Amino acid sequence: MQSFLDIFDIYLLEAVINGILLGGVLALLALGLNLIFGVIDVTWICYAELVMIGMYGMYYLVQVFHLPYWAAAPLVILLVALLGAALHFLVIAPLLTAPPINQLLATGGVLFILQSFATVAFGIDFKNLGIRLPVLALGEMNFSYARLLSFAAALIGMVGVYLFLTRTFTGTAIRAIAQDRQIMPLMGVDAKRLYLITSAIGGGLAGLAACLLVLQYDVHPYVGLSFGPITFLICVLGGLGNFIGGFIAAFLFAEIISLGGLFSDLEWGYVLAFAFFIVMMFIRPAGLLARRRS
């Protein structure tokens, strides 16, 4: 019994730390979605599919064109940022005055397009980078470098966005337009340009997430479905458009998934997370940090 408890505790600690590492990437995903929602008031249902396209981009650059990982990553971030801007320009912009639900459903159509495009263009085989990063052993606990790297890169990405939003003129304008969409154009701010920039940043964050996720997971056309729903849950739990709420919710969910996965299959971690989410809806329907703003 004693030895069982020892092992159990080590595993528990390992799961907790792995949860934190997973939380970093989830927080990054939630940040991109929250940014777009907060500024443009649109939810990109196809956000996870942008990540999927980015993962394919990494696969082709690294495996087919034999670029080193470090050279491919910026290219992919740029590519997905362009995709994000194109999505805004082609789909969202014509619908800006339509009811928000229509914009959301239109991005649902884009989800179809991206998924089937990937099926048609890349096939349904599972693909991976073929990069196997070593595993870091701390005592009896094992952490993959891929996860540590993802966590660090996600944190750097989030700090970068934070600095951009608070320290630059464009960032300040973006925050201002998120607060009041009608006044800012009167102040001489080009809302269209800012929306496009925000979409590009949101896309860029999806691209960064793609670079990190491709280290840990195989890519296939439906890979977006495995982390898309959880990202939406995180955003709703944190309060759509609420960056800090999304950040906290991401780590909460990651812990639940990780600890749930420790006791049972990974899928049950997701189910637990969803059950937790439903309970939280009763307690804090408008998001984790809603009380402060009401």
Add this chain to the structure above:
Amino acid sequence: MTSKLAGWIIALIALVALPFVHRDPYHLHLLVLILIWSFAYTSWSIMGRFGLVSLGHGGFMGIGAYVTALLWNHLGVSPWIGIPLSMVTAGVLALIVAYPCFRFRITGHYFVLVTLALSGIVLQVITAIRDYTGGSLGYTPRRAGGSSIAALQFDDKTTWYMIALAVWLAGLVIWRWIDRGMISQAMEAISEDEDAAAAVGVNVTAEKLKITLISAMMTALAGALYCQYQMFISPDTVSGIAVSLQMVFAAIVGGVYVALGPTVGAIITIVLAESLRIGFGTSAVGWDNLVYGVLLVLFIIFLPKGILGSVIDRITLPRKTPIDKTSVDKTPADKPPRNHEQETVPSARR
């Protein structure tokens, strides 16, 4: 009015007589699929037309299919009992998720994302209990051997055509009953302004729950029928986000505000998918969804009332007052002026 009724009766007789005149099994198969999916799309549009855009219906459909099949295979429960049980399961799940949503005024984006997560989770559960459901490899109800009424398995397509036709008609009747009833008035008021509706005595939460319950249970029935007819289900064909979006797509393309809109949507989607499959064979895998996606985006931008809705508008415009364009696809979420301040959940706060 009488001429309209006569038209309906003639159309109905023609539909019933069809399998006895035209016996091509492939065409009958397509018709059965169209009828079953039309029923599913109609179920979605019962909610969707009032601005309750749900992406969780893939989940309800999956529950309908899997609960029925699991009960039959593992416990030997006849689908005649299994289908009602699966509908109740879907209804209970719908209530569990919808109650907090409606009680705390979660609408618009929030509601869509919550329901979206629901269909994702149902997919995960089906995959997770792969020891029972076969996981992503799919699942086949045990064959009773030949046609069996107790097992709800029939070899000939004509029987299935009749069953599907009856269920589809029932769906239209429910649609019309809701359309003509008080609940429609109440829901319309709610989708315009929840507070105002509540002020004039509409029990907002109860009315929304009623609609959701009906819609979810009908969708579960559609899933169960699909399972019994196809005798094969996999998580991807009956549950998940793709199925939910497919429902939204078909309903919107056909038109959510007319009874036959979802049916038109089903005809378009299935004929499109089949002709692509026949025309291009296996190389067309994925192309149908690509076309759906492009069409969905184009329809939302240019024709938000759908094909049938727009056609009927065009015909009836001179005679009738047109449906108020702005009220047509609004959701409660955009009711409070959404651009004034950074209020991300305007109606969820009290």
